[in-house]
Amino acid sequence: MIEKVLIANRGEIAxxxxxxxKALGIKTVAVYSDEDTNSLHVKKATExxxxxxxxxxxxxxxxxxxxxxxxxxxxDAVHPGYGFLSENDDFARLCENNKINFIGPSADSMNLCGDKMECKAAMLKAKVPTVPGSPxxxxxAAEAEKIANExxxxVLLKSVYGGGGRGIRLVTNDKELREGFETVxxxxxxxxxxxxxxVEKFLEKTRHIEYQMCRDKHGNAVHLFERECSIQRRNQKLIEQTPSPVVDQxxxxxxGELVVKAAEAVDYTNLGTAEFLRADNGEFYFIEINARLQVEHPISEMVSGLDFVKLQIDIANGEPLxxxxxxxxxxxxxxxxxxxxEDTFLDFAPSTGPVPEVNIPSGPNVRCDTYLYSGCTVSPFYDSLMAKLCTWGPTFDESRRRMLTALDDFYIQGVETSIPLYKTILRTEEYKKGELSTDFLKRYxxxxxxxxxxxxDKEKNKEAALAAAIIHSEYFKSRVKDSTDANSTWKSRL
Structure with a gap:
């Protein structure tokens, strides 16, 4: 049984x-760089x-x-989190060779999932539909051009070693394809x-819908429902929700049955994510497996009532689902x-530096996974994700309204953030109606x-500031008048 876990990561996931x-009574080991000497995960771990x-x-x-x-x-075990070494099959194999329990899939399975071509072949063999493209x-570039014209x-040019939206280029003609081929x-x-x-066919007006999959070492597999991840920029997810507004039971x-087939096709164990594109006609096409715990796992925990990290540890311990x-x-x-x-108006350029003060939202059915604290620093060396703000409600609209309130309460001094962008998105009629697509930002x-x-907001704040100034001025005048009256009464008594 696992007694001490080293977390090969940093920030909020650590x-x-x-x-x-801690809840399971398992000791933890944190690792940190020069940049993270004062980070919270360093202080919270056992060692x-x-x-x-x-x-x-x-x-x-x-x-x-x-x-x-x-x-x-x-x-005796290592949890890789997400990013960094989480999908590096060489590291998983290094752990296996040293008898260290890697909390995730086997190195062989991870290698298969990471090779998009091999993984696609495994899906076709298991009769899981995939996006049309090169065999x-x-x-x-000449061969890519020939296939694109067929x-x-x-079409999309995709590196089989890419991930997280990187190593992908959308091209619309031969010239763009030749340039894009060199870039990718x-x-x-x-x-x-x-x-x-x-090369893959680019499906227009698609939704990005993923399924949480789970399989133990005894071959038992389930899916833990879907997440809608269509609101993106440059193939990077911004807002996720569950359930999806277009997925009925x-x-x-x-x-979900396809997801279980996908897990079996690559002999996957532990938790992972099967990602799909949903075409406008309602058809689902498999695109890849993320062989790790997903960034957006908290919302699935909120609707399922499960602790996914506990589930990962239980599976790593050999326990059946x-x-x-x-x-x-x-x-x-x-x-x-x-x-x-990030600075939305500077093409989402990273914004880094000290955070003198921060107010983290809380309250019923509000969850915020973050590394932030007053006095911390947002580093230029790592990913721009500072926090994952999640809300739950018995209805979609209650969850949405709760999120807007939480975004209003979230104050981060010192860096630009994506908070204003999310407020705008959540207030749109298109979002309320569930009219989502991977080009949501551009389309609308x-x-x-x-x-x-x-x-x-500036005009509204200007009016509020003016009103406050007038009220303060009138109050000050009344205080002066009262003071003058009081003084004259005192003098009359002399």
Missing amino acids: LRVIRTC SYHIGKAAPKESYLNQEKIMEVIQSSGA GLVKD IGYP TSESIAAVGKSAII KTRERV PFKQKDLKMNGYAIECRINA GIIDRLTEDIKA
Whole structure:
């Protein structure tokens, strides 16, 4: 049984894992870079170890150093969180070779999931529908161009070693394809040192809907419902919600069966996510498996009543799933907003620096997973995600309204944030009606609407400030008058 877990990560996900481990009586080991000396996860863990300089390759991506700490600390398991080494099959194999319990899938399964072409072939064999595209890797831009003309533009050029929205280019003609091929190749080589590209048909007005999948070491598999992740920018998710407004129970069960098939096809164990594109005609197409705990897992926890990290640890311990598919029910509606340190009006450029003061929202059915505290620093070395703000309600609209209130309460001094953007999105009629698509920001001119909202808020605040000034002025006048009257009475008594 797992007794001590090293968390090979930082920030809010490290804190999330620590929280569950504490509840289970499991000791935790944190690792940190020079940049994270004063981070909360360092203070909250049972033990903490310095692993290197701020740059990820010298700290959180340094497999050998992390393994050294695992062994010296006596940890018998490692939780990779998300990002960094979480989907690195070499690291998973390193753990396996050193008899360390990796809380996630096996190295072989992770390798298969990470190779988009091999994974796609496994899905086709299991009769899980995939997006039309190249039958294998394309050797050069000329072959990609030939396939693109056969299936019809627009198409996506995708690196099989990409992930998290990176290594993908949308192209609409031969010229863009040739330029995009070079870009995707360069990005892939820069990220992982190698490149391999596939071509896929770009489906217009699609939704990005993913399913949480779960499979134990005894072959028992279930899905833990869907999440709608369509609101994105540059293939990076911004707002997620569950359930999806276009998935009824019949569809949920039908696609859920495909998810279980997908998990079995790659011999997946532990928790993972099967991602799909839903075309405008209602058809679902598999795109990839994320072989890790997903960023947006909290909203699935809120509607399922399950602790996913506990479930991960139980599966890693070899325990069978304590439920069957028929035992699982969705309850209510949950929304997550990713609070990023970004300047929306500077093309979402990162915003970093000290955070002198922060107010984190709370209250019934409000959850905020974050590393922020007053006096902390948002680092330029790591991802811009500062917090995951989640709300739950018995109805979608109650969850939405609760989120708007929580966003109003969230104050982060010192850096630009995505909070104003989310307020604008959540107030739109399109969002309220569930008219979502992966091009939501562009399709509905959200940035222009945000600009108008900010102007309106400034005018409203200007009027409020003027009213406050008048009230203060009148109050001051009355105090002066009262003081003068009081003084004249006192003098008359002399």
